[in-house]
Amino acid sequence: MKKKLTILSIVVFAGIITFISCKPDPSFEPKVEVPLTFNVPQGWPQPVYSFGNNKLTREGFELGRKLFYDGRLSRDNTISCGTCHQQFSGFAQIDHPVSHGIDDLLGPRNSPALFNLNWHPSFMWDGGINHIENQPVAPIQNPVEMDETLENVLTKLRNDATYRSMFKAAFGDETINTQRMSWAFAQFMGMMVSADSxxxxxxxxxxxxxxxxxxxxxxxxxxxxxxxxxxxxxxxxxxxxxxxxxxxxxxxxxxxxxxxxxxxxxxxxxxxxxxxxxxxxxxxxxxxxxxxxxxxxxxxxxxxxxxxxxxxxxxxxxxxxxxxxxxxxxxxxxxxxxxxxxxxxxxx
Missing domain, CATH: 1.10.760.10 (Cytochrome c-like domain)
Structure with missing residues (x-):
């Protein structure tokens, strides 16, 4: 009787192992990401910027998003684009009449909201920037905003293994330069469409x-x-x-x-x-x-x-x-x- 129970236990255990081993392991299931697409909302005009020379990819978008929120683009590594352009306030800066930048310095103007930027023919309150790919350069170099040089920004990014990997994923190799940085920014900011009110x-x-x-x-x-x-x-x-x-x-x-x-x-x-x-x-x-x-x-x-x-x-x-x-x-x-x-x- 004892021998029969032992054999039965082995059979049941083997059956359980077989059942478990046949179940798909979710960690090994391939992750399928939906391709990123830019869609013009129904009834809207065609945008000024439509990624014609800057192919929109999820990798480029994610790189742009990381750059947007990275304080290392400022002189003391504390101020990011997202500091003055907060999502919960429509990517403006709530409760601040004018922008608050590095060393708590004040700019002369209110931080404008960021959305539907692909339709803008110019940027800033005075229209001083005429292309979405050039827009991020101004606050990075502005002495009362982020107060950093592009050379220093590129050095920081090149010294970061994660950034090297992300630039390679987005653009094919690890080269990090201002053009690619601008393309990534434009992919993220250009996708910020507000059309669901x-x-x-x-x-x-x-x-x-x-x-x-x-x-x-x-x-x-x-x-x-x-x-x-x-x-x-x-x-x-x-x-x-x-x-x-x-x-x-x-x-x-x-x-x-x-x-x-x-x-x-x-x-x-x-x-x-x-x-x-x-x-x-x-x-x-x-x-x-x-x-x-x-x-x-x-x-x-x-x-x-x-x-x-x-x-x-x-x-x-x-x-x-x-x-x-x-x-x-x-x-x-x-x-x-x-x-x-x-x-x-x-x-x-």
Whole structure:
């Protein structure tokens, strides 16, 4: 009897081993990654930048994401692009009127939100950068932002085995130079598309896009009184305009700083009206903390000057009801999914 039990135990044990060994080991299952693709949202114009000479790959994108969040691109290794462009605030810098850089130095302007960048013909509040691949160079070298030289940045990256491996995966070999760094940045930033707000779903006829009567009324107010500068679907025309702000002690000349033309004095790039819930404070110098303050400026606070945009000579007439409706419509332009998309989050 004892011998039979022993034999039975061996058979059962062998059966268990066979069953376990036949089960697939999840750690050996091949990981299939969906290729990264850039899609123009329905009804949108073609972008200015579409990766024509910079083939979009997951490896290039991941390299750009790592660079974006790496403080070693600054002089003291503490300030990254992500320091002043935080995902939860639409890649702006919440609660800071102007940018806070290295050594806690202050810049003269508010950190602009980063999204839908492939449609931008120029960058910065004054349009001083004319190509998305060149944009990251400016803050890296700016003495009150990251205050580092490109030579030092490249040295840091070349001395890092992980970066050498990532550059090889993205571009075929371990060569690390400014061109490849710029391409990687552009792949990451170019993919930062915000097009999934309630408004977007409404335009596409999707679930979650049902507008209330007041939101639709606000949409009409927008079309009558805001759309000439903040055009759908990007909610900006990328022009440079003097919107009647008083000149502060900083005396920021705006677009004129680049063109050296008096006709461009105090003109700044039109920001998008998307994601306003996350990107406060507002204006090029972050002087307004609320949208109520912004609307009050346009109704009663316009400062007359030689370069004031002609459409603002008499301000913008808005009744209390129109303001209320407009604010409700603007709220439909907030894309919460964009601010929480793990694709754009800091790599772990």
């Amino acid at each position: 309630k408004y977007d779903k409404y335009k596409r006829g999707e679930a979650g896009g049902s507008m209330t009567t007041q939101e639709l009324a606000g949409y009409e107010v927008y079309k009558q009184k805001c759309a000439s500068c903040h055009k759908e679907p990007l909610f900006t025309d990328f022009s440079f305009r003097n919107n009647g702000l008083s000149v502060t002690s900083v005396n920021d000349s705006g677009r004129a700083h680049i063109t050296q033309l008096t006709d461009d004095l105090y003109k700044f790039k039109m920001p998008s009206l998307r994601n306003l819930k996350y990107t406060w404070p507002y204006m090029h110098d972050g002087r307004f903390n609320s949208l109520d303050q912004v609307l009050n400026h346009y109704t009663t606070g316009i400062v007359q000057s030689a370069t004031l945009d002609p459409s603002l000579k008499a301000g913008i007439a808005l009744s209390s009801q129109e303001k209320e409706d407009l604010l409700l419509f603007l709220n439909t332009l907030n894309d919460e999914a964009f601010t929480k998309n793990p694709l754009f989050a800091e790599p772990k």
